Amino acid sequence: MKKLINNPSDIVNEMIDGLIASSPTLLERVADSQIVIRKNLGIDKVAIISGGGSGHEPAHAGFVGQGMLTAAVCGQVFTSPTPDQIFNAIKTADSGQGVFLVIKNYSGDIMNFEMAKDMAEMEGIKVDSCIVDDDIAVENSTYTQGKRGVAGTILVHKILGAASEQGASLTEIKQLSEKIIPNIKTIGVAFSGATVPEVGKPGFVLADDEIEYGVGIHGEPGYRREKLQSSKFLAQELISKLKATFPFQENDQYAVLINGLGATPLMEQYVFTNDVLRQLKTEKLNVVFTKVGNYMTAIDMAGVSLTLMKIVDDEWLKNLNYPVTTLAW
Amino acid sequence: MKKLINNPSDIVNEMIDGLIASSPTLLERVADSQIVIRKNLGIDKVAIISGGGSGHEPAHAGFVGQGMLTAAVCGQVFTSPTPDQIFNAIKTADSGQGVFLVIKNYSGDIMNFEMAKDMAEMEGIKVDSCIVDDDIAVENSTYTQGKRGVAGTILVHKILGAASEQGASLTEIKQLSEKIIPNIKTIGVAFSGATVPEVGKPGFVLADDEIEYGVGIHGEPGYRREKLQSSKFLAQELISKLKATFPFQENDQYAVLINGLGATPLMEQYVFTNDVLRQLKTEKLNVVFTKVGNYMTAIDMAGVSLTLMKIVDDEWLKNLNYPVTTLAW
Amino acid sequence: MCALMLNKSYFIETFKKLAAMAEENRDHLSKLDSDIGDGDHGINLTIGFREVEKQLPQLSESVTDIAELMKKVGMILLSKVGGASGPLYGSFFMKMATHIIGKQEVTFKEFCQMYQDGVEAVQMRGKAELNDKTMLDALIPGLAILKDYQEGDDPINTLENCVNEMKLGSDKTIPLMAKKGRALRLGERAVGHRDPGSESAWMIMNVFLQQLKTIS
Amino acid sequence: MCALMLNKSYFIETFKKLAAMAEENRDHLSKLDSDIGDGDHGINLTIGFREVEKQLPQLSESVTDIAELMKKVGMILLSKVGGASGPLYGSFFMKMATHIIGKQEVTFKEFCQMYQDGVEAVQMRGKAELNDKTMLDALIPGLAILKDYQEGDDPINTLENCVNEMKLGSDKTIPLMAKKGRALRLGERAVGHRDPGSESAWMIMNVFLQQLKTIS
Numbered sequence A, B: 001m002k003k004l005i006n007n008p009s010d011i012v013n014e015m016i017d018g019l020i021a022s023s024p025t026l027l028e029r030v031a032d033s034q035i036v037i038r039k040n041l042g043i044d045k046v047a048i049i050s051g052g053g054s055g056h057e058p059a060h061a062g063f064v065g066q067g068m069l070t071a072a073v074c075g076q077v078f079t080s081p082t083p084d085q086i087f088n089a090i091k092t093a094d095s096g097q098g099v100f101l102v103i104k105n106y107s108g109d110i111m112n113f114e115m116a117k118d119m120a121e122m123e124g125i126k127v128d129s130c131i132v133d134d135d136i137a138v139e140n141s142t143y144t145q146g147k148r149g150v151a152g153t154i155l156v157h158k159i160l161g162a163a164s165e166q167g168a169s170l171t172e173i174k175q176l177s178e179k180i181i182p183n184i185k186t187i188g189v190a191f192s193g194a195t196v197p198e199v200g201k202p203g204f205v206l207a208d209d210e211i212e213y214g215v216g217i218h219g220e221p222g223y224r225r226e227k228l229q230s231s232k233f234l235a236q237e238l239i240s241k242l243k244a245t246f247p248f249q250e251n252d253q254y255a256v257l258i259n260g261l262g263a264t265p266l267m268e269q270y271v272f273t274n275d276v277l278r279q280l281k282t283e284k285l286n287v288v289f290t291k292v293g294n295y296m297t298a299i300d301m302a303g304v305s306l307t308l309m310k311i312v313d314d315e316w317l318k319n320l321n322y323p324v325t326t327l328a329w
Numbered sequence C, D: 001m002c003a004l005m006l007n008k009s010y011f012i013e014t015f016k017k018l019a020a021m022a023e024e025n026r027d028h029l030s031k032l033d034s035d036i037g038d039g040d041h042g043i044n045l046t047i048g049f050r051e052v053e054k055q056l057p058q059l060s061e062s063v064t065d066i067a068e069l070m071k072k073v074g075m076i077l078l079s080k081v082g083g084a085s086g087p088l089y090g091s092f093f094m095k096m097a098t099h100i101i102g103k104q105e106v107t108f109k110e111f112c113q114m115y116q117d118g119v120e121a122v123q124m125r126g127k128a129e130l131n132d133k134t135m136l137d138a139l140i141p142g143l144a145i146l147k148d149y150q151e152g153d154d155p156i157n158t159l160e161n162c163v164n165e166m167k168l169g170s171d172k173t174i175p176l177m178a179k180k181g182r183a184l185r186l187g188e189r190a191v192g193h194r195d196p197g198s199e200s201a202w203m204i205m206n207v208f209l210q211q212l213k214t215i216s
């Protein structure tokens, strides 16, 4: 393992220090915590909190700022933060309008966030939440339970954050989340495993000419291993999965997020973008929004994920384009 | 080589297509060229053009937009674009106020850009240029000739772009460039070589526990190979080189750019940022601006570079913070 | 032979050994987790049990009864570990306190009840079922044995049976690729791999067993 | 024996073989460039000479004299290759036309002048000096030989000497870590590695030599 770090067990703490020190006007750390919070909290706005294990940078702290997240709770690498941390974030972020939690569909995240929610509600703070489960990799038509939450979460942050910024209530944000999440679907392909610093070796190893479809952002197993394919072919495979799940209808509006998993250069991501957008055109979809880059990474994993969001309501698109002040959007 | 591409020789063309397709309101491609240009050209503003070999994404096309570059000329991977391409960019970008070329100090870039400049001047277009040579890795005190141009170029783009946006003349921009460039110095450390897609294997190979100081953004040799060190130690090594070159003086104002070379996760970059900013504090420098991320990459090289810019004039800092509409700043 | 009683120091000694067990099996458990998860299960447990061990000297002074000890240990896991195992093992130990409030020592029958309360807490917290490829696949078969314990049965024998059943339950997670819950989410690559939580679960109860042997 | 004359088809055949030579040595030249540069020298040359080859049939029809041929080939390299070798080899061939405007064939003495004009163009364009670890370290020693050529000397012998001197010049780039110019910029890792441009330079002139042998 060749990493630019000091002690593996200090990595999250030092990363947060580095992040805050480099953005002193935008962000601060809640004292004695692993919480990154906006410096100037929105007054009378619903706070949006996200978080989860670290190792997905710039998620989630990179999306803290006006128009997006109020705070991000950073767990250890690939490990959900603990309830007390999340509770602390809720208390600090609440401006009286309530707090909305964006949770990804992992046992750990759900349990820890829900315990924190219980704690906050006992103190009279209004808290609501949504669970993002956009990864269709291991879905099948009969059972939709158990999908993972991956890169689509970024779109949820953006849309809910813009809604909050524009004064939506906690109930409205909850309703909005219920409408958008079923319209966001993601599928990825890994070119390599990720190395958790404390483990020191990759979670899984692929041969030099091998890829794996549907790997999760923590290296969870995907649905198939195969020989390396061209970008065109990979775009086709991932789009065909998404097509079946939505399913596609001509002229429907879609937002596209192409997300690098960490070690795949932007150059390759744009080559892939080119193939994706061409093929979506062939499908006669109307792509109204595209974003490309490393947003929800898996430490140093090579590969990409493709997220499509069906834009059913023009307000969603407006929210995606709503101005924002964050490090990473 | 496991890359998300189609044919290696199509990579730049397809990358540009993908980039443009994903940013249709911001960018366009000059017909039959590898030039990325702003959709809405500033009227009566000096055009700022940069470019060079591809493989440094988001540089340079990611910095095209209001307040930064007018156009970027994309050569093949690690290969300067040809004079006719650059000349085309100059002609297309010129709004009558002249064109300023930001060139990095490589034989190829200089020769091709200067030939294009000659061609443009023969057609009566006012052209001026600067050569960025911020890499101090292979500098020694007696001979400053021959330094490479690396990540500091991004700061040059930003400052000159902001000046142009605020109405500076070609002469003023030239003068500004002459003032800022000597105050920008960079040094990097590589954890791995970069694989040029057409070559198919890394330009150089480091052992599992080995790093190399001072490697260039095309994998050019650095000044020393050594066993892997902690982030703290590496920060110290790089800062000590920069310290000797500037040299540091207490309370001087500095801007800091920590630049990932491609495959090093943001998590590690922030850990390194933390060490750098701490040590600069110990040096009693006054860091007034910090930026962290992948800005001038070397395809899939792992490693980082550290750029310091001594802020001698407050206008420079204002320009660094001046609003900008680009994909990547 | 007088009835076996488990006192505070039995539990304190057990927690000490749990810390050592976690340390020893750190890489093994993380490896299992790499195969089907994110590779940190061993790390998570050591983070938790290291902290428990660190606070044990102070805890053994301050807690007034076993219930309080269990709650405190559970709280430490809950607030230090994170991930899935934090709230699960946290709840497991915390809820063990349910029926023994104020007790300085517990009978083995009461210990069986403690285990039941713990397992039920895991089930409530995680909402998983048997064959979801989780720690419950070890915990639930063990529970069947301890529920059957009768006054007069040999505690060591019973707990040994329990741990063996847990091991068997863990073995059964290997081929699992269920059509629902967590196992579904894990996908095909998970088939042929043991669930790490089911492994740590029997290992934890095995430490209780070994400690029991030393005092009987 | 009548004086040797180099006509258009000598140059056209040479360019065909240059394309083959570039293709053959693509990986070798790129490897050299990996050691001290960015690993693309072989790629750059093949891109250029492939394009030259592609346009040769049409060029051999359209160009009226050798000067025009050299200019066109230089232009192709200039506008297709990029990098350092594009303008350098582009200028090299373009400027070969300087003293032979209008000629349908050239004497070997004139050929020597063409080479000199080419080398001077490289020097002007790149502003490098001997021992900067560039192609000039091969080109300049070769020039010394061709400058000495006297009417009556054997052309093949002379060009063979030239190529040999170029090779030696290229060998001398291996230990170079000069205190200035490009060699400085390359740093210590460059020591012990041959400059790729110095290698391609002698290889290019070697193709001229081999083609000369076929017509003499």
Ligand SMILES: Nc1ncnc2c1ncn2[C@@H]1O[C@H](COP(=O)(O)OP(=O)(O)O)[C@@H](O)[C@H]1O
Pocket: A078, A079, A080, A107, A108, A109, C033, C037, C038, C039, C040, C041, C042, C044, C045, C082, C083, C084, C085, C086, C088, C122, C125, C126, C127, C128, C133, C134, C135, C136, C182, C195, C196, C197, C198
């Ligand atoms: N909903 C659940 N119910 C019961 N056990 C679960 C559940 N989700 C996960 N587990 C257990 O937790 C283990 C993983 O723990 P760990 O790796 O420490 O946490 P994380 O999954 O957050 O990385 C799994 O092997 C499984 O046994």
Ligand SMILES: Nc1ncnc2c1ncn2[C@@H]1O[C@H](COP(=O)(O)OP(=O)(O)O)[C@@H](O)[C@H]1O
Pocket: B078, B079, B080, B107, B108, B109, D033, D037, D038, D039, D040, D041, D042, D044, D045, D082, D083, D084, D085, D086, D088, D122, D125, D126, D127, D128, D133, D134, D135, D136, D182, D195, D196, D197, D198
């Ligand atoms: N200023 C210069 N003058 C002469 N030759 C040079 C100069 N700079 C580079 N070269 C030659 O060009 C070669 C590299 O060419 P190439 O790899 O094709 O271009 P690039 O350096 O742009 O990647 C070097 O090996 C060297 O011989």
Ligand SMILES: [Mg+2]
Pocket: A053, A077, A078, A079, A080, A108, C038, C040, C083, C084
């Ligand atoms: Mg985890």
Ligand SMILES: [Mg+2]
Pocket: B053, B077, B078, B079, B080, B108, D038, D040, D083, D084
């Ligand atoms: Mg090059």
Ligand SMILES: [Mg+2]
Pocket: C033, C037, C038, C039, C040, C041, C083
């Ligand atoms: Mg885990």
Ligand SMILES: [Mg+2]
Pocket: D033, D037, D038, D039, D040, D041, D083
């Ligand atoms: Mg080169």
